[in-house]
Amino acid sequence: MAEISSDVIRGYNDIIILFLLLNSPSYGYEISKQIRTLSEDKYIIKETTLYSAFTRMEKNGFIESFVDEDMAGGKKRTYYRLTEAGREHYRAKCEEWKLTKEVIEKFIADEGALL
C-alpha cells in the first residue's frame, strides 16, 4: 500500500488529533486506533509522534490533561480535552489547509501532460 511520508504529514497531526477531541476528551491509545480506522488504514500514527504531540500541544495551551485513576486493575490513563485556544487552533489549521491545498494543486500536472 502507498504510504504517507513523515514529511508530507508533518504539520497535519495537530489537525488530526484535535479533530478527534472536538466532541469529547480522549486518550492516546484510543486516538491512535481512531486515526487508523477513520483513515481506512492509510495513516497509522507512530506512538512517539502522538505522545510528543500531546506534550507539545498541552504546552501551547491547546489541550489539557487529566488522569483517570480509577480504572480496573489500578491502571492509569491520561485523557486530553480540547481548550478554547485549541478549538481556535484547529479552525486556523483548517483554513491553512484549504489555502495550502489550493496552492499545491496549481503545481500538480494533468495526467496527460506527464506521458
Added chain:
Amino acid sequence: MAEISSDVIRGYNDIIILFLLLNSPSYGYEISKQIRTLSEDKYIIKETTLYSAFTRMEKNGFIESFVDEDMAGGKKRTYYRLTEAGREHYRAKCEEWKLTKEVIEKFIADEGALL
C-alpha cells in the same frame, strides 16, 4: 494574508520545484519568481529552502545542473534539468499528495460542527 507555515509545506517543495522543471530547465531565481506568481503570492519560497532543495534533489538524482558561463557581464547562472528519475519522483509525489489529501479531508470538520 494567511500564511503557509513551514511545517505544512514541508515535503511539497519537491513537487513545486519539479513541476516547474517538467517542460524546460530553469534556475533558482526564476523558479522562485514563478512560484510566487503561480501561487498568486500565497507562497513565497525562501531562498535557502530553494537552493538546499536543489542540492538535495541533485544528490538524489532527480535533477542535473549545468552552468551558463556566457551570460552578459561574465555572470554565471546555474540551471537545473529534470532527469527521468526526477519525473518519476514527481509522479510518485503527486500520487502521495492525492492519498494525503483524502486522508486529511476526513479530519476536517464541517463548518457547522465548529460553531
Added chain:
DNA sequence: TGTCGTACTATGTCTGTCGTAGTAACTATA
C-alpha cells in the same frame, strides 16, 4: 554614489517525526 534587482553560497539552528527500547498490567489461548 547609492539603492535596487539579480543570483547565488555558507553556516548554524530549530522542531516535528521517527527509531529503539523499556515498563507494566490485564487478557486470551494452548
Added chain:
DNA sequence: TATAGTTACTACGACAGACATAGTACGACA
C-alpha cells in the same frame, strides 16, 4: 501454567527539511 498479545504509556537520541542570518558580486538606474 506459560506465553503471546493487547493496552497504555515514557525516555532518549537522531534525522532532515525549513529557516534565519550574513555575505558576495555584478549590472542598471537615478
